[in-house]
Amino acid sequence: MRTGIATVCLSGTLKEKMQACAIAGFDGIEIFEQDLVTSPLSPEQVRGMAADLGLDLDLYQPFRDFDGVTPDLLKANLRRAEAKFALMSRLGMDTILVCSNVATATIDDDGLRAEQLAQLAGLAGDHGINVAYEALAWGKYVNDYEHAYRLVEMVDHPNLGTCLDSFHILSRDWETSHIEAFNPEKIFFVQVADAPKLSMDVLSWSRHYRVFPGEGQFDLAKFMGHVVRAGYTGPVSLEVFNDVFRQSDVERTAVDAMRSLIWLEEQSAQWLAGNAPEGTPAAGGAHRRRYPMELATLPKVNEPAGFNFAEVKADDTAQLEKLLGQLGFEFEGRHRTKDVQLWTMGQARVIINEQAASHTEPSIAALGFDVDSPVIASARAQQLKAPVVARKVQADEEVFQGISAPDSTEIFLCQGSPDGTAAWTHEFGEGLEHHGAGTSAVIDHVNLAQPWQHFDEAVLFYTSALALEPQPFAEVPSPSGLVRSQVMETTDGAVRLVLNLAPVQQASGHKTYQEHIAFAVDDLVATARAARDRGLDFLQIPANYYEDLDARFDLEPGFLATLKELNLLYDRDADGEFLHFYTATVGSVFFEMVERRGGYNGYGAPNAPVRHAVQYDSLHP
CATH class of the missing domain: 3.10.180.10 (2,3-Dihydroxybiphenyl 1,2-Dioxygenase, domain 1)
Known part of the structure; x- marks a missing residue:
């Protein structure tokens, strides 16, 4: 499993975050836009530093409030997108996260949304960029991951896929088994976050109380099991907004984050072994099914006596x-x-x-x-x-x-x-x-x-x-x-x-x-x-x-x-x-x-x- 983490999870400067991620053993990172904007490093220097540290630059994010807008606003959004695509070329990055519109959408029409996303995908393709479209749990008109995927299918463009984020899915109690029916080539990115079960508005819950896998109450092993069965092979990346993590020692937090993905990988493998798809023989032993994404396991231990x-x-x-x-x-x-x-x-x-x-x-x-x-x-x-x-x-x-x-x-x-x-x-x-x-x-x-x-x-x-x-x-x-x-x-x-x-x-x-x-x-x-x-x-x-x-x-x-x-x-x-x-x-x-x-x-x-x-x-x- 390829591991990743968003820089927004960590405290410090972009340089400090990248160094901490490399020390912790991550394969790649997501660059949160604000971290780059506030950094004295040029995009070319960030690209070189990542190469020196052995880190892939997996995702640039977020690009907000694009779809469901008026023609004048669409024109401005496409101009903004083209500037970001040019920036990503300097960084050597090829995937951008586009969130479903929260603030500026005024037209609730899937046909219009698909038409606008198609224009974005075409522009992205001209720059060699892939667009991962994500349904935010509080999106104005699109807040369901299946809805986002239907829009991707409607557009049917090679440079448009979807991003699956465990928080946006599990915080709304959406059924995750439907992920298995997705075309794996259209799952461009997967983000994971855990959280305690809280009774509050989803936006505040997301912005302040996400935690790393194993530190909350979401069934992430099941979520990941369905992702693996779908045939996804890309990075599994942490996107955790947490007030404490962003005040804590950056290297220590990065190690904690890496530990959480190692644990999640093992838990997901165990879930797959114990939950065979309907109509197949019981999982386990020599009959265990292999998937394109290989999940490593740890030495097995019993609980202390x-x-x-x-x-x-x-x-x-x-x-x-x-x-x-x-x-x-x-x-x-x-x-x-x-x-x-x-x-x-x-x-x-x-x-x-x-x-x-x-x-x-x-x-x-x-x-x-x-x-x-x-x-x-x-x-x-x-x-x-x-x-x-x-x-x-x-x-x-x-x-x-x-x-x-x-x-x-x-x-x-x-x-x-x-x-x-x-x-x-x-x-x-x-x-x-x-x-x-x-x-x-x-x-x-x-x-x-x-x-x-x-x-x-x-x-x-x-x-x-x-x-x-x-x-x-x-x-x-x-x-x-x-x-x-x-x-x-x-x-x-x-x-x-x-x-x-x-x-x-x-x-x-x-x-x-x-x-x-x-x-x-x-x-x-x-x-x-x-x-x-x-x-x-x-x-x-x-x-x-x-x-x-x-x-x-x-x-x-x-x-x-x-x-x-x-x-x-x-x-x-x-x-x-x-x-x-x-x-x-x-x-x-x-x-x-x-x-x-x-x-x-x-x-x-x-x-x-x-x-x-x-x-x-x-x-x-």
């Missing part, structure tokens, strides 16, 4: 050590060659890392996941543009396969064990690899705060590299604003990762992103009592919360009194119950202890505003 460990980095570890001890964790010792500690409770393992931690407040630094094959999982992640994290090891030490997440959290892919043990723990003391076997404490979930400019990138990263499934996102109120929360989890819930786009909280003049690790136990009340006896500083829950809790659930008075006594929070749904408590925050980290009863699969979301408010008060006494 569970958390292997969580790592917290800190300069001064005294508070962390005290907190873990109060929760009931056991200190297992220091690593024999590294300045790190191991603490365990059952199968929940926490590493305290003091290496290169000068002036570092406690923060979550790394997560380990149990996977079937760390080497294969790492190879997949690297093909998805994940940066490699290397750690120095000596003889007889575990070699972890490490990659870096968008928020710089280090992700280590560990060899899973059926009994939940970890062989690497012997590096902290002989026999520890079997310590805690048979007990029930595990890491239940980890909550990571995401910088605003990398939130969507993180969703795609964990989806594509770790096979976690994004759940519907939620917004949680806090005293400093709404917190967008995105749960990523495995099918069985063995791995639960919560990504929060949290407001920046101010503490003593420093910005603090709060994150936490949650541990599941069988008996939370007993765990809380034991922790209290060890002197644990619980997050103090207001009495008003328990009055509201009683009104909502009509709890048994003795049970309600126990919850209040121990600062426990409670939630219940049709499947079960959820008990949990929080510790005070150390640096940017706090801990949560939970007990899941029955089939409860949530996170106590109704209690999140209470937690945010109490933590806010602790930072603003």
Whole structure:
């Protein structure tokens, strides 16, 4: 699959955008007209730079408001078009995007539109230019991709074809299977963009909220499957208008964009394999049908089987050590060659890392996941543009396969064990690899705060590299604003990762992103009592919360009194119950202890505003 991206997706100058696209590995680019108009580079210099970078110049865009106009305006439009065709010749480009008219169309007549498009195609042909006609979702008279294609067929000119844009099609819920009936020689270009499902006018949705494939909710694999079946062989190019992307680091955004196309290519291949056309044998195996566009796939991996460990980095570890001890964790010792500690409770393992931690407040630094094959999982992640994290090891030490997440959290892919043990723990003391076997404490979930400019990138990263499934996102109120929360989890819930786009909280003049690790136990009340006896500083829950809790659930008075006594929070749904408590925050980290009863699969979301408010008060006494 030939990959492309529109320069409008990225921040920076045209030169910076082109360099970033080449670094990310794109085959070609679309030049957005404004990027060229504002650039000090001449068209000839842009052409030469593209050649030096190994980039094709695939599409010049957009040419707006051409069709359905009066004769006088048509004359002016043709003059404008001829100037652009001459410019494209200087650039060495041969395809221009023409959008269906939004602003100046006054005549709703397909015959007239076809006649005017025919004149445009003839003029384009004189200059060796192809016109890709696209139906904008908010076009005045033409807003349906099938309507645009019918006009192309009516004109029947070799230099006029259509452009298929996933956003304009899927935002209107148009059926995509009809693409397969299109003449592939008349599909001149394909653009893809994802988006969250929003209730708003389509123009605003398009201009501000498009995201890269895998970061939204559109069924792009199905869309691409129909495009492939139609016989299209040209570029698949990203056209994403997004306020965040156009403020973010250009090289990083380009890599994220490339990752999204790699992921989409794999997802599209899987859709084709599992959805044979009607009247053909079931897809898959030796009978898989081949299409003119070849779709590459990645090394296949299963979703993680569970958390292997969580790592917290800190300069001064005294508070962390005290907190873990109060929760009931056991200190297992220091690593024999590294300045790190191991603490365990059952199968929940926490590493305290003091290496290169000068002036570092406690923060979550790394997560380990149990996977079937760390080497294969790492190879997949690297093909998805994940940066490699290397750690120095000596003889007889575990070699972890490490990659870096968008928020710089280090992700280590560990060899899973059926009994939940970890062989690497012997590096902290002989026999520890079997310590805690048979007990029930595990890491239940980890909550990571995401910088605003990398939130969507993180969703795609964990989806594509770790096979976690994004759940519907939620917004949680806090005293400093709404917190967008995105749960990523495995099918069985063995791995639960919560990504929060949290407001920046101010503490003593420093910005603090709060994150936490949650541990599941069988008996939370007993765990809380034991922790209290060890002197644990619980997050103090207001009495008003328990009055509201009683009104909502009509709890048994003795049970309600126990919850209040121990600062426990409670939630219940049709499947079960959820008990949990929080510790005070150390640096940017706090801990949560939970007990899941029955089939409860949530996170106590109704209690999140209470937690945010109490933590806010602790930072603003």
